[in-house]
Amino acid sequence: MDTTVFLAVIAAAALHAGWNALLKIGLDRFLTATLIQIGAGLVALCGLPLVAMPAAAAWPWIALSALLHIGYNVFLSRAYQYGDLGQVYPIARGSSPLFVALLSLLLLHDSLGTGQWLGLLTLVLGIWLMAMRGGHGKAPPPALLFCALMTALFIAGYTLSDALGARANGDALSYSLWLFAVNGVVMGVVLAVTRGPRAFLQLGGHWRGGLAGGAMSMAAYSIVIWAMTQAPVALVSALRETSVLFAVLLGAVLLKEPLRPIRLIACAVITASVVLMKLA
Template identity: 45%
Template structure:
C-alpha cells in the first residue's frame, strides 16, 4: 500500500467518524439516516448518469451491496438509540475487519504479509478493548447484538464492493450507482417503520443529514477506490482507525469521558496502523 493510499484511507476514516457523530446527535436518528441516504442517492444518480452504464455482472454486485448497506444502516440506527457513540461505534466497526480478514484469506486472492496480519490483529485488540466499557458502564445490553449486526453487514458490503469495483473497473461509477440503489432499498424500509415523518423534519435535521451525506459519500468513495489498489482486508482494517476519531469527537464535543482504558485502546489502534506500514 502506497503512502498516498494510506493517507487517503485515514482521511476517509475521519469523514466516517464525522457522519456517524452527525447521525448520533440528531433528534430522530432514523430520520437523519434517511435524509443522508436520500441526499447520497440523488448525488449518486446525478454522477452515474454522466458516466458509462455498468455491465450485467456489475449489477449483481450492486444489488447485493444495496441490500447489505440498507441492513447496515438499520442495525446502526437502532444501536445508536441504545448507547453512546464511543461505545456503539467501536463494536460496530471493530468486528468487521476480523471477518473480512478471514474471508479474504480463505476465499480471495489478496496477499497479506505477516506484519500486515499482525497490524490488523493489533487493531482488533484495540477495538475490542475500546468496546469493553459497555459492560462496565451498565449500558443497555441491546446495543451489543445490534452493533455486531452492523459489523456483519459492514464485512459483507466491504467484500462485495471491493470485488464489485474491481469488476466495474471504475470506482466512481460503481459508488455512484451504489448510493442510488441504497436510497431505493432503504426508503421503503423507513416508510414501513416510521411513516412519512422525514417529510416534516426540521430544517436543522435536513442540514445535518445533508452534511452527513457529503461526509459519508466522500468517505466511501475513497475507500472503494483504495480497494481497487490495495488488499481489501488491509483497507478495511485501516479504515477502522475512524474509531480513534470517533472517540476524540465524543470526548471533545459530546462530553464523553476519556479514561485510561479508552486511551490505551486508542494507542493500540494507532500502533496497528504503524505496524501495517513496516
C-alpha cells in the same frame, strides 16, 4: 500499501466518523441514518452524468450491497439506543475486519503478510479495549453487543460485495456513484414502507445536515471502494476502522462523552497498529 492509498483511507476514516457523529446527534437514529443515505443518494445523482453505466457484472453486487446496507443502518441505529458513540462505534466497526480478512482470503484470494496480520489483530485488540469500558465505565449491555455485532456482520458483507463489484466493474468511481444513488432510493422506499409517507415531512427541516452527512458518507466510502481495487481488501477494511479514533474525539468534544484513561491507552494501541500495517 502505497502511501497515497494509505493516506486516502485515513482521510476516509475521519469522514466516516464525522457522519456517524451526526447520526448520534439525531433524536430518531433511524430517521437520521435514512436522511443521510438519501442525502448521499442525491449528491451521487448529480455525478451520474459524469460517469459511465456500471458493467452488467457489477449490478448484482450493487443490488446485494443495497440490501446489506439496509441491515447495517437498522442495527446501527438500534445500537445507539443502548450506548454512546464511543462505545457503539468501536464494537460495530472494530469487529468487522476479522470477518473481512477471513472471507477475503476465500473469496478474493487476497493474502496478508505476517506483519500485516499482526497490525490487523493489534487494531482489533485496541478497538475492543476501547469498547469494553464505555463512556460511563461500564461493560456494554447484551442488547448493545447484539446490535453492534450484527452491524459488524453487515459491514463485512457489503464491504466484500463492493470490493467484488468494483473490481468487476473496472471503474471504482462509476460503481460508487451508482451504488449510492441506488442506496438512496432503496432507503427512501424502506422509510415509506416502515414509517409511512408522512415520515418524509420530518426530514424536511434537516435537509442541510442530511446533505452534509450524505456527502461525507459518500466521499468516505467512495475512497474505500477505490482503495479496495488498489490494495488487499482486508488491509483497507482494517485501516479504515481507525475511524474509531476520530469517533472518540468527536464524542468527547461534541457530545461531551467522557474520555477515560482506558480509552487513551486503546488509542495508543490502535495508533501502533496503524504503524505496523504501514511498515509491514
